[in-house]
Amino acid sequence: MERLSELYGKLLTGFALVACLLLFLLMLMICADVLLRNLAIFPGLRGLAWSNEISENMLYLVTMLTAPWLLRRGQHIRVDIVLVAIPKQTAWYCEWVADAFALACCVVMMVYGGSAAIASYKAGSMVIKTLITPEWWALAPLPVAFALLAIEVLFRMQRLYAGERGPRDEAISAG
Amino acid sequence: ASAQEVTLRMVSAFSENSIYVVRLQKWIQTVNAEGKGTLQINFIGGPKAIPTFEVGNALKTGVVDLALSAGAFYTNLMPEADALKLAQIPIAEQRKNGAFELINEIWNKKANIYYLGRPVEGEPFHLYLTKKITKPDLTGLKIRITPVYRDFFQALGANVVTTPPGEVYTALERGVVDGYGWPIGGIFDLNWHEKTKFRVDPGFYMAEVSVLMNLDAWKKLAPKQRAYLHKQILASEADNGFWLRNNEAETKRQAAAGIQTIKFDAATSKQYYDKAYEVGWAGAIKASPEYGPRMKKLLSK
Amino acid sequence: MLGGSTVLIFLGLPVAFSFLVINIVGAWLFLGGEPGMVQLARNSVVSVASFALTPIPLFVLMGEVLFHTGLAVKVIDGVERLIRNLPGRLAVVAVVAGTVFSAISGSTIATTAMLGSLMLPVMLSRGYHPTMATGPIMAIGAVDMLIPPSALTVLLGSLSGISISKLLIGGVIPGLLLSAAFIAYIVVRVKLKPELAPASEFQVYHGWEKLRPFFQYVLPLVSIFVIVVASMAAGWATPTESAAIGALATVALALAYRALTIQNLLQALRGTASISGMILFIIVGATTFSQILSFTGASNGLVELITEQGLPPLAVVAGMMLILIFLGVFVDQVSMMMITLPIFMPVVQKFGIDLVWFGVMFLICMQMGLLLPPHGMLLMTMKGVSPPQVTMAHIFRAVTPFVLMSILMLVLVFFVPAVAVWLPQILG
Ligand code: NA
Ligand code: NA
Numbered sequence: 001m002e003r004l005s006e007l008y009g010k011l012l013t014g015f016a017l018v019a020c021l022l023l024f025l026l027m028l029m030i031c032a033d034v035l036l037r038n039l040a041i042f043p044g045l046r047g048l049a050w051s052n053e054i055s056e057n058m059l060y061l062v063t064m065l066t067a068p069w070l071l072r073r074g075q076h077i078r079v080d081i082v083l084v085a086i087p088k089q090t091a092w093y094c095e096w097v098a099d100a101f102a103l104a105c106c107v108v109m110m111v112y113g114g115s116a117a118i119a120s121y122k123a124g125s126m127v128i129k130t131l132i133t134p135e136w137w138a139l140a141p142l143p144v145a146f147a148l149l150a151i152e153v154l155f156r157m158q159r160l161y162a163g164e165r166g167p168r169d170e171a172i173s174a175g
Numbered sequence: 176a177s178a179q180e181v182t183l184r185m186v187s188a189f190s191e192n193s194i195y196v197v198r199l200q201k202w203i204q205t206v207n208a209e210g211k212g213t214l215q216i217n218f219i220g221g222p223k224a225i226p227t228f229e230v231g232n233a234l235k236t237g238v239v240d241l242a243l244s245a246g247a248f249y250t251n252l253m254p255e256a257d258a259l260k261l262a263q264i265p266i267a268e269q270r271k272n273g274a275f276e277l278i279n280e281i282w283n284k285k286a287n288i289y290y291l292g293r294p295v296e297g298e299p300f301h302l303y304l305t306k307k308i309t310k311p312d313l314t315g316l317k318i319r320i321t322p323v324y325r326d327f328f329q330a331l332g333a334n335v336v337t338t339p340p341g342e343v344y345t346a347l348e349r350g351v352v353d354g355y356g357w358p359i360g361g362i363f364d365l366n367w368h369e370k371t372k373f374r375v376d377p378g379f380y381m382a383e384v385s386v387l388m389n390l391d392a393w394k395k396l397a398p399k400q401r402a403y404l405h406k407q408i409l410a411s412e413a414d415n416g417f418w419l420r421n422n423e424a425e426t427k428r429q430a431a432a433g434i435q436t437i438k439f440d441a442a443t444s445k446q447y448y449d450k451a452y453e454v455g456w457a458g459a460i461k462a463s464p465e466y467g468p469r470m471k472k473l474l475s476k
Numbered sequence: 477m478l479g480g481s482t483v484l485i486f487l488g489l490p491v492a493f494s495f496l497v498i499n500i501v502g503a504w505l506f507l508g509g510e511p512g513m514v515q516l517a518r519n520s521v522v523s524v525a526s527f528a529l530t531p532i533p534l535f536v537l538m539g540e541v542l543f544h545t546g547l548a549v550k551v552i553d554g555v556e557r558l559i560r561n562l563p564g565r566l567a568v569v570a571v572v573a574g575t576v577f578s579a580i581s582g583s584t585i586a587t588t589a590m591l592g593s594l595m596l597p598v599m600l601s602r603g604y605h606p607t608m609a610t611g612p613i614m615a616i617g618a619v620d621m622l623i624p625p626s627a628l629t630v631l632l633g634s635l636s637g638i639s640i641s642k643l644l645i646g647g648v649i650p651g652l653l654l655s656a657a658f659i660a661y662i663v664v665r666v667k668l669k670p671e672l673a674p675a676s677e678f679q680v681y682h683g684w685e686k687l688r689p690f691f692q693y694v695l696p697l698v699s700i701f702v703i704v705v706a707s708m709a710a711g712w713a714t715p716t717e718s719a720a721i722g723a724l725a726t727v728a729l730a731l732a733y734r735a736l737t738i739q740n741l742l743q744a745l746r747g748t749a750s751i752s753g754m755i756l757f758i759i760v761g762a763t764t765f766s767q768i769l770s771f772t773g774a775s776n777g778l779v780e781l782i783t784e785q786g787l788p789p790l791a792v793v794a795g796m797m798l799i800l801i802f803l804g805v806f807v808d809q810v811s812m813m814m815i816t817l818p819i820f821m822p823v824v825q826k827f828g829i830d831l832v833w834f835g836v837m838f839l840i841c842m843q844m845g846l847l848l849p850p851h852g853m854l855l856m857t858m859k860g861v862s863p864p865q866v867t868m869a870h871i872f873r874a875v876t877p878f879v880l881m882s883i884l885m886l887v888l889v890f891f892v893p894a895v896a897v898w899l900p901q902i903l904g
Contacts, residue, residue: 030720066753076490236511350711
């Protein structure tokens with residue numbers, strides 16, 4: 001189990017690395033768009049008309065790619081003000097209830113995110129902007145991310161079971 | 176279905192302060208006042224409730240029953256949606272010459288949507304600029320577009336730029352873009368008039384804003400209810416002269432705000448206008464080889 | 477719905493998941509069964525696929541690069557050489573360096589972590605009382621949010637519909653006033669009670685050596701701020717795009733100083749991915765939450781309830797600020813926005829209240845939330861980088877005067893809107 005969890009953690013880190021790469025490319029792409037639009041470097045290529053659309057999708061992919069990794073690292077912000085105030089054992093039970101909700105939520109999102117992607121694929125829906133792409137490409141990462149999250153919640157429960165009978169110590173704010 | 180009162184849930188792809196929605200809400204008031212015991216519309220709201228580009232899907236799947244939307248917002252469901260902007264004949268005539276049936280044939284089949292009617296028509300799009308042009312050539316100019324204008328402005332040689340609506344003002348002010356495409360109405364709502372110097376005439380295409388209904392919800396209505404809804408939408412269309420008066424008022428208001436009109440000579444003007452439709456239909460037919468040509472035949476003058 | 481999400485949040489379920497759970501229940505009930513659930517999934521995708529949100533990671537990246545490449549140390553050194561002997565000198569250096577960081581970093585976490593890990597040990601070893609060592613760092617870390625670039629300001633703008641560029645510019649004067657007030661406070665406080673910050677020897681530089689690091693590091697780094705503004709002013713880029721230019725300029729400058737390695741670039745990107753990932757994932761849940769809330773009609777109902785009370789608009793705004801401060805005690809900044817904006821913005825618009833003024837006050841409340849005991853994020857960050865002799869009680873006490881100054885700033889902006897709106901007005 002430990003070994004499996006460790007391997008899975010590596011997979012999630014791999015996804016996060018892809019997200020890092022995407023962020024770097026996002027920066028370069030927007031700068032390239034600005035540069036090409038303002039300077040006639042290549043006369044035929046004045047700006048990258050598709051750069052906004054691609055950036056939007058990159059941002060969404062970054063969100064989906066990092067979510068399971070953040071869960072592994074306990075970095076999804078939460079409010080533990082009650083958990084640290086109540087008896088440790090009770091807080092530990094609260095963690096179980098919260099995890100159960102998280103698991104249910106991930107499974108539901110996976111199922112309906114998946115059926116959104118499948119319905120779109122079957123209907124042959126296309127996104128018609130500067131680029132014309134199948135709509136299911138944009139819909140498919142969501143159920144995959146929630147499937148990964150659901151698996152991570154299971155590992156998370158296993159860690160809770162193996163660990164000390166008390167609340168977890170996790171991130172509580174961002175910005 | 177029995178003739179009991181039914182309540183339909185409606186959303187709009189436009190925000191609640193837009194003139195389309197202000198007029199829609201008046202229409203809904205009338206529908207509800209006269210439709211007691213027959214049919215009521217519960218207006219849920221604008222993009223705050225369902226994002227603009229999701230209105231089509233929500234309608235298709237029956238999350239909502241009715242929607243006010245432009246075709247440009249649901250091209251993901253059916254590429255034909257955007258072609259309605261190319262119609263050159265009024266909706267009244269479309270209802271007579273078979274265009275309306277064709278639209279419903281396509282909309283029913285491809286998007287599970289019943290096309291109810293078009294309460295906004297006759298409102299053309301224009302090219303607005305911060306720099307003067309003397310001929311319809313946009314080479315070297317950066318023009319902010321939505322997909323509605325892309326093919327046409329690119330055909331005129333423009334570098335097209337997409338920015339969120341919230342950034343157009345700053346983009347104009349700083350010269351990030353030299354112009355944009357927009358309907359004749361609406362630039363005052365966004366304060367864009369402050370940074371706009373020229374409007375190119377003539378306008379081209381027509382803002383297409385329609386009332387659409389989920390097909391299953393339509394089928395579920397009793398004949399009496401369908402007739403009632405039909406009567407009300409026809410009444411709304413009969414009042415579409417409002418838009419022509421509104422266009423005139425907007426044109427005057429733009430002139431008063433110091434926006435100059437760029438006009439070409441008659442031949443160039445016609446060229447410009449025809450080019451818009453030529454490019455528009457070429458795109459529509461490419462997107463839908465199946466229905467594009469039939470739509471062109473029935474919707475063009 | 478609001479009640480349900482609150483219970484889940486206090487149960488310790490991460491904020492993003494709390495929203496999602498309620499969304500699922502809400503979508504099933506109000507959007508209508510299975511089609512509603514599919515719509516929920518689709519709306520979730522749309523929520524973060526938005527160009528207006530791209531500055532969030534880019535602004536965070538600027539701060540992370542500064543932090544991980546070690547350029548932050550050089551900035552502190554450059555500032556320190558310029559500041560002569562005055563009461564609480566190192567605390568003043570921290571505030572000034574923090575203000576400089578604020579103009580480069582769009583992340584309060586990066587700024588506080590930078591200052592905390594670099595300056596706190598020095599101050600403590602020179603005999604500074606823990607309250608005098610930690611208070612100014614936390615306070616200036618929070619001010620980072622007001623001074624552009626700022627990831628949370630961008631988010632506020634995109635969620636509220638208030639002009640992002642005006643909000644960014646609107647935060648400048650309140651931010652600078654706060655740092656000036658912090659310095660004044662430190663000097664007076666230490667003068668009255670010198671044992672809080674014993675004067676200590678420091679290396680005095682003269683002539684060029686005094687100025688060299690300032691010209692070599694501080695000025696070029698601050699010029700990134702100028703590049704960002706200039707790219708907008710010259711019409712090269714939109715405000716959103718200028719964030720990418722700022723990020724690239726930061727990376728390029730780090731490269732020019734030979735401070736950039738693949739390793740620390742990757743560290744910076746990782747830090748960026750984690751901060752922006754957590755913000756964006758909350759947005760997924762919270763955007764759809766507010767859509768469902770609108771769909772049920774609850775939002776409109778609440779808005780009407782508020783606007784039809786016949787209360788004077790200023791009283792309503794004051795009430796909103798109190799709610800924000802109260803929320804700031806319990807929830808994080810992103811949730812603060814997500815919970816309140818769907819109700820606040822329509823009310824503010826109905827009353828015809830100046831949006832930039834309102835937005836800047838909202839920002840001040842949020843930055844205060846970062847400092848509010850017992851849960852303010854910067855208090856925790858500070859505790860995280862502090863040695864054990866600094867207790868949580870020290871930190872609570874340390875932050876109190878600075879929270880009071882933030883409240884005074886809020887009151888000032890409330891009664892003198894020009895503090896917030898004058899600069900955006902003249903700069904457009
Ligand atoms: Na900042
Ligand atoms: Na910030």
